Amino acid sequence: MPQDNNTLRIILPGRLIDGVGEKAQEGMAIAVQGSAIKWVGPASEAESLESKGAQREILNFPSGTLLAGLFDIHTHTNMPGDGRTGEQVNLDDSDEVRLLRSARNTAMAVASGVTTMCDCGSWNRNGFALKEGLAEGVVEGPRVLVSGPPLTVTGGHLWYMGGEADGVDAVRKQVRNLVKQGADFIKVAASGGSTSTSDPYRAAYAVAELTALTEEAHNRNRSVLAHCRCTDAINAALDAGVDAILHCAFYDNDGSYRFDQKTADRLAASEVWLNPTMGLGNANRVRLANLKSERKLTPDEEERLERSTVSGENSLAQFSALVKAGVKLVGGSDCGWSYYPFGDFQGEIMSLHAAGLSPIQAIYAGTRSPAAALGILESIGTVEAGKEADLLVVNGDPSLDLECLRDVAAVFKGGARVPTAKERASLG
Numbered sequence: 001m002p003q004d005n006n007t008l009r010i011i012l013p014g015r016l017i018d019g020v021g022e023k024a025q026e027g028m029a030i031a032v033q034g035s036a037i038k039w040v041g042p043a044s045e046a047e048s049l050e051s052k053g054a055q056r057e058i059l060n061f062p063s064g065t066l067l068a069g070l071f072d073i074h075t076h077t078n079m080p081g082d083g084r085t086g087e088q089v090n091l092d093d094s095d096e097v098r099l100l101r102s103a104r105n106t107a108m109a110v111a112s113g114v115t116t117m118c119d120c121g122s123w124n125r126n127g128f129a130l131k132e133g134l135a136e137g138v139v140e141g142p143r144v145l146v147s148g149p150p151l152t153v154t155g156g157h158l159w160y161m162g163g164e165a166d167g168v169d170a171v172r173k174q175v176r177n178l179v180k181q182g183a184d185f186i187k188v189a190a191s192g193g194s195t196s197t198s199d200p201y202r203a204a205y206a207v208a209e210l211t212a213l214t215e216e217a218h219n220r221n222r223s224v225l226a227h228c229r230c231t232d233a234i235n236a237a238l239d240a241g242v243d244a245i246l247h248c249a250f251y252d253n254d255g256s257y258r259f260d261q262k263t264a265d266r267l268a269a270s271e272v273w274l275n276p277t278m279g280l281g282n283a284n285r286v287r288l289a290n291l292k293s294e295r296k297l298t299p300d301e302e303e304r305l306e307r308s309t310v311s312g313e314n315s316l317a318q319f320s321a322l323v324k325a326g327v328k329l330v331g332g333s334d335c336g337w338s339y340y341p342f343g344d345f346q347g348e349i350m351s352l353h354a355a356g357l358s359p360i361q362a363i364y365a366g367t368r369s370p371a372a373a374l375g376i377l378e379s380i381g382t383v384e385a386g387k388e389a390d391l392l393v394v395n396g397d398p399s400l401d402l403e404c405l406r407d408v409a410a411v412f413k414g415g416a417r418v419p420t421a422k423e424r425a426s427l428g
Contacts, residue, residue: 005034008054009415010046013066015397019368019382022360024065024399032389035414040385061393064409067363068383069115069142069390071370072345073225074246074275074332077102077130077144078122081341085194090123090160098123102130106141108342111421113408115390116143116370116380117345118332120187120225120246121150124162128182142413143390145374147187148178150227151213153204157193157227168212171205175216185374186217188242190226191233200229201255203236210240223374225275231260238266244273244330244373250318257314259321268325273373275332276319276355279348281312283340316355323356330373331366343421346405359399389415 009032016028018040029043039049078098079089089098102122109117119127127146133139149163151174156164165174175186190205192198205213210226217224223243228234230251237245248267250260267274288305291297297305323329333340333348340347345366353362371381380388391412396404411418419427 006054007057008033008038008049008051009057009059010049011059011061011066011391011393012043012046013061013064013393015065015399016040016383017065017067017360017363017399018384019068019364020384024360024397028066030066030383030391032391032412032415035389035416037383037385037387037389037391040383059410061409064393064395065397065399065404066383066391066393067398068367068381069392069411069413070113070345070349070366070405071331071381072109072114072117072333072335072348072366073244073330073370073373074120074277074334075105075109075117075342076121076334076336077105077119077342078126079336081105081336081339083339086158086337087160087196095123095126099126099129102126103133103139103141105336105342106130106134106139106144108421109345110140110142110411110413110418111408111424112343112345113392113394113405113411113420114142114345115392115411115413116145118185118225118370118374119144119146120227120332120334121147121158121161123160124149125181131182140418143380145184146182147185147225148181148183150187150189151175152189152198155197156204157189157191157195157198157200159195159197166209168209171209171213172216175213175220175222179217179220179222183222185223185225186213187225188213188227190237190242191229193227193229201251201253202230203232205236207236207239210236210242214240214242221375231258231263234263235266238270238272242272244275246275246332246334247277248274249315257311259318264322264325267322267327271328273328273330273369274319274322275330276315276351277332277334277348278312278315278319278351278355279345280334280338280340281308281315282347282351283344284308284338285312287339319355328369329355329357329365330369331362332370344406346402349405350402353402359402362402363398363405
């Protein structure tokens, strides 16, 4: 339920990370009325705030840190996070089951502190139906921005979701159709991926097709997020002027990894946002390592662990170098995919810190930066008066220890308090 306009809710945390300054601030407070942040200022002034007849409510979190609600720019709400591939889910499940799963996943996400997220690819009309359900209050979850079925070439990555389009005219038409249905942004598979009929090591679209797609999206004020698992696709996406590159992996056409300095220089000089999705690989490796401690791994599991370890080392080294070069990183978990379930976007934020971002920078990559990449920073992403009251309170100080982000004390979406995962668990 939305927060009552007749209540002035004053929140007094131990620390505030507002998304604007470069460090956590002590002695601060915020006031929320209705769905918006009404005031941010010194706690000493909170008592004298004019309530204009509204009932006052005081919430104290003396050991907690208040920050903007987390924003995960890369999720797949239809996916189960149980290791099944997209092709398996396509064969196993109906759209109805996938949509019900989305409802479960969004509830898990908001309970963990994610108050906004992007669904970067779901089947057919599922993403739009999910957004409609959230708007009507029949589904619980964060603010969800949806792409609908990603644009992909015939047989390309995620083709089974329903977004195949080939050629300049076809991609223009598909972008217009998605916007008509309610797409908040456009997702494109600029290279292949895990889909068996696609090639992750080659660009899927010609630059002319990607440019037409991007022009069409930008003409309708929609950002473009491009899945790129190879260097050729990254450069094609840069040529086309996309807003964010997902994965951004430096692989050559023969499947070998090679850090490409020329491409790195282009990325650093550009304004494009990069979403490493390193948390996904970390989650897979932790799972396999835990299995190995319990039993002997199968040959297939051993091979996957070895391959994932090498790719993880390459990715960490790549993004560490890119951070030093000055690229802009943005947090996106890719949760739902592989063995990364909803409820721990914090793992991706921690991976950005491992790549070289300071704790505060990593927090901003998971709050402010996604809002900037989607062009909605004027309404969410920071703790400032006039913005939506999408807020997170965690125990401890995440600017010193990012693990604190997992210790959620309170979540607010649009001014309304949402039960945390711990609170839900205590109710059975």
